Amino acid sequence: METEENDGMLEIRLVRIRGHVQGVGYREACVRRATALGVTGWVRNRLDGSVETMLQGSPEQLADMxxxxxxxxxxxxxxxxxxxxxxxxxVRFDNFERLPTL
Structure with a gap:
């Protein structure tokens, strides 16, 4: 990861997903979808039962994700x-990965 001060169209979204999203393969599917779209960042389970993800990419990539x-x-x-x-x-992410539960 490297710090980027001016990255043009690169944007970041922190997303919290609530519902029945743990224990169903949601994070693995998220990693596959993000990788297919060229989105970088991470995804993890939260102790409250939600899933949290940090997404980095173009506005179009983030809208699709x-x-x-x-x-x-x-x-x-x-x-x-x-x-x-x-x-x-x-920080600029190099890939999309699954992080431990927080």
Whole structure:
């Protein structure tokens, strides 16, 4: 990871997903979808039963990823998607990974 002060169209969103999203393979599916879209960042379970993800990419990539997150996957039931825009400067992620539960 490296710090980027001016990255043009690169944006970051912190997203909290609530609903039935743990124990159904949601994080692994999230990693696969983010990788396919070229989105970088991370995803992790939260102790409150939600899933949290940091997404980095172009506005179009982030819109596509957030649309996928809200639909989830067939085994997940997403009740709420809370999206927060992260302002620069920020760290640039090299890939998308699954982090331990927080």
């Amino acid at each position: 957030c649309a996928w997150l809200s639909e989830g996957m067939s085994a997940a039931l997403v009740d709420e998607l809370a999206v927060t825009e992260v302002q620069p400067p920020f």
